[in-house]
Amino acid sequence: MFVDEAKIHVKAGDGGGGSASMRREAHVPKGGPNGGDGGKGGSIVIEADQALSTLLDFHYKRHFKAERGTHGKGSNLDGACGEDLVLRVPVGTVVRLEETGEIMADLARHGRRVVVARGGRGGLGNTHFVTATRRAPSFAQLGEPSEERWITLELKLLADAALVGFPSVGKSSLIARMSAARPKIADYPFTTLIPNLGVVKAGDRSFVAADIPGLIEGASEGAGLGHAFLRHIERTALILHVVDLTGGYEGRDPVEGISIIDAELAAHAEELASRPQVVIGNKMDVDGADEESTRVAQWCEDIGRPYFAVSAVTGVGIEDMVRAVAGIVHELRLSVEPEADVFEETFIYEPPKERVIEVERAGKSEYVIRSGFVERMVIMTDMNNEEGVAHLQRRLKRAGVENALIEAGAIDGDTVTIGPVSFEFESLVAPEIAGVVEEEAGDE
Ligand SMILES: Nc1nc2c(ncn2[C@@H]2O[C@H](COP(=O)(O)OP(=O)(O)OP(=O)(O)O)[C@@H](O)[C@H]2O)c(=O)[nH]1
Ligand SMILES: [Mg+2]
Incomplete structure (x- = not known):
């Protein structure tokens, strides 16, 4: 059977978490932070290869997963990055987002590549969160979850x-x-x-x-x-x-x-x-x-x-x-222009980037925040660490989340959901008033 279309699911590797380790040496009761960063997760890459002529392989195996990044460790040891998973397809394969049909890449030449699912970034270790007033941050960032999606591969026959x-x-x-x-x-x-x-x-x-x-x-x-x-x-x-x-x-x-x-x-x-x-x-x-x-x-x-x-x-x-x-x-x-032996180019599919914050009223005193970058801040925070949560709260305020909530009518005590987490809304006292002005690290 000649297969010229395939639908596959790709999942890149998650980023490893940063470490919140503290230096512990004999006779040094309280050393400084020394947590390494998490490794980046592997991405899923699709590459055109002139040695192939069908998409038959993708008819039998439809799920592909790249390696995750490992966690950072103490002694400033960064986690290892996950390896990219490269899937080879015949030259002439068109890659589309399954959901919308949007073209991610037209792999018309040998060696052309497209990243179809990006690996998650590694979380930053606690050394990144040291400030003048916070010498020993007890928190680190969690790894970024990876992208995953269904894509379709479509091969137009390359007959003469x-x-x-x-x-x-x-x-x-x-x-x-x-x-x-x-x-x-x-x-x-x-x-x-x-x-x-x-x-x-x-x-x-x-x-x-x-x-x-x-x-x-x-x-x-x-x-x-x-x-x-x-x-x-x-x-x-x-x-x-x-x-x-x-x-x-x-x-x-x-x-x-x-x-x-x-x-x-x-x-x-x-x-x-x-x-x-x-x-x-x-x-x-x-x-x-x-x-x-x-x-x-x-x-x-x-x-x-x-x-x-x-x-x-x-x-x-x-x-x-x-x-x-x-x-x-x-x-x-x-009569056709001779092609370069290997034409290598990497396209990265960029989903439309919007730093928009939408507040949706979900109940009498319940609000849901919908925003990719805000949700990512939350997902990368270790909610079990008070200091980490406080850091997140300040970032949310600076990103405009607090203002957006107040504008939408939220008052202290209301429930706010961002991604997988729900908080009780508590408007912050501006840091300037509290006499604390911090240089925050680890922001995008
Ligand atoms: N006498 C004769 N019959 C032919 C010739 N070529 C094909 N046929 C007959 O014509 C009919 C159709 O042939 P196919 O090859 O299936 O035609 P096709 O163009 O592929 O048809 P579709 O796939 O339906 O588009 C069959 O009954 C064949 O046996 C020929 O050279 N001479
Ligand atoms: Mg026929």
């Missing part, structure tokens, strides 16, 4: 040439003739439901052909199966336009048929209208196909398109056609 045409003209029969692919062939329309790839050899040249489901009038607007598959030919250099010289089941005029399909291609994407095309007249073995073929050949000559008459059933004309197509594909490849 795509067989397009109405249903039942013999596209699958042709790819079966030209390559080792063995798609289903039958005498009813829409036999092919998913694209088939085949490697076609012609002497010492080879190219990849794609057999896609049949197109019909209106395909670009979703009629038939066409729309879902038109995107597969966006990146093929050459279109092999197959026509049924017997007129097929609808007795369609082959020349008119070519124009209908051309119009659908153009309606799907403008550049498809100018994509190089070869016309292949199929079913030459059937009586009367000869005359039609002469007419199509003339029409093609008039507009300057190469034309080949073949029979997928008897094999007539196949060899000549394949050799010619291989030559055209070769020329097209040469």
Whole structure:
């Protein structure tokens, strides 16, 4: 089965916690703080690798987790960082946020990478919180929780040439003739439901052909199966336009048929209208196909398109056609700008950053704060440490949380929830009034 789409869950590593250790030496009853920082958690990185051609691996394993950072220790020992987990995908894979469909990266070249889930930062050790008035902070920061999300991987076929045409003209029969692919062939329309790839050899040249489901009038607007598959030919250099010289089941005029399909291609994407095309007249073995073929050949000559008459059933004309197509594909490849051997670039997906604080009234005397950066401050605080909580309280005030609450009507004693924690609201006396002016560390 050819898999060209996969949905996976990625979870980066959490940051390690900072240490709140104090120096303890013989004869030194109260040493200073010496807690190291927590290590950063590993990120999940997706990298394009030209050695791969399918997303098949992601069909079987769908959950990926990177290592967490370890905790900081005493003696100023920082925690170790978690290793990044690098997932390799074929070149041409488009990575999207599953929830919104937003594109995170288009990994169009070998070596291109995207960080899809960032590891959490390590928490700061207590040495960072020393101030003139607080020589021995007993608290440290907890590690930052990592990002996790569902993402989708989508691979557009990277075929050199795509067989397009109405249903039942013999596209699958042709790819079966030209390559080792063995798609289903039958005498009813829409036999092919998913694209088939085949490697076609012609002497010492080879190219990849794609057999896609049949197109019909209106395909670009979703009629038939066409729309879902038109995107597969966006990146093929050459279109092999197959026509049924017997007129097929609808007795369609082959020349008119070519124009209908051309119009659908153009309606799907403008550049498809100018994509190089070869016309292949199929079913030459059937009586009367000869005359039609002469007419199509003339029409093609008039507009300057190469034309080949073949029979997928008897094999007539196949060899000549394949050799010619291989030559055209070769020329097209040469005309493409040479790419650097390794093109490395890292995109980091940045979710929209807002330092907005929203206060939601959840009850008569209950408020909920919704704000990414404020919630992170809370999550990274050790709630069991009074001093750490006091530090948090001052940071919240400076971030404007207290004002936002007062504006929303909160009074002392009300319940305030931020992330996983609920507090009793208690407006602080301004530090200046209390005669304490501290330089706070560890803020973003
Ligand atoms: N006589 C004759 N019949 C052919 C030839 N090529 C294909 N056929 C027949 O035409 C019918 C359709 O062939 P397919 O290869 O399934 O056609 P397709 O274009 O892939 O069709 P869809 O997948 O439905 O779009 C089958 O019954 C084939 O046996 C040919 O060269 N000569
Ligand atoms: Mg088919």
